[in-house]
Amino acid sequence: MNLLGMWHYPVFVVMMMVGLYIVIARDNLVKKIMGLNIFQVSVIMFYVSIGKVAGGTAPIIPVGGGDVIFSNPLPHVLMLTAIVVGVATTALGLSLVVRIQEAYGTVEEDELMDLDANDAEHHR
Numbered sequence: 001m002n003l004l005g006m007w008h009y010p011v012f013v014v015m016m017m018v019g020l021y022i023v024i025a026r027d028n029l030v031k032k033i034m035g036l037n038i039f040q041v042s043v044i045m046f047y048v049s050i051g052k053v054a055g056g057t058a059p060i061i062p063v064g065g066g067d068v069i070f071s072n073p074l075p076h077v078l079m080l081t082a083i084v085v086g087v088a089t090t091a092l093g094l095s096l097v098v099r100i101q102e103a104y105g106t107v108e109e110d111e112l113m114d115l116d117a118n119d120a121e122h123h124r
Contacts, residue, residue, distance in 0.1 A: 008049055015042035027109040029100065033093045040086045044079045051075030 015038060022035025056071035101107050104115055 009046070012042045012046045012049075015039075015045075027111075029097045029107045029109060030094070032109075033090060033097065036093075037086065037090060040082070044082055044086075047075045047079050047082075 019035045019037070019039030019042060022038065023032050026032055026035065051072045051074070053069060053071045056069045059070040059073055062068060097107055100112070104112055106112060106115075
């Protein structure tokens with residue numbers, strides 16, 4: 001195996017770790033959603049890259065048969081579904097952030113926790 005031909009795998013790992021770091025380290029809810037998107041894109045790119053076969057062609061049997069190497073279409077199809085689910089999840093998450101902003105006046109997690117603690121203390 002040619003290591004130079006596999007340069008994209010460490011890139012995917014770095015992207016995944018950046019996305020995970022953003023989700024864990026940031027308090028802003030919009031930044032957390034964007035971190036989840038970066039994480040998701042790295043996974044999608046990884047799966048699409050492993051579906052490609054060097055010298056492979058579309059999985060259509062040629063007339064007369066023959067010895068042909070095919071690329072696997074399944075990872076690509078599954079990732080199309082993942083993209084649609086990711087867009088829907090992002091839209092839902094951002095709409096919830098808008099509602100949180102309207103209700104509490106902030107999208108910072110630590111401020112929301114303080115408001116929740118004050119509210120719980122106030123109702124005792």
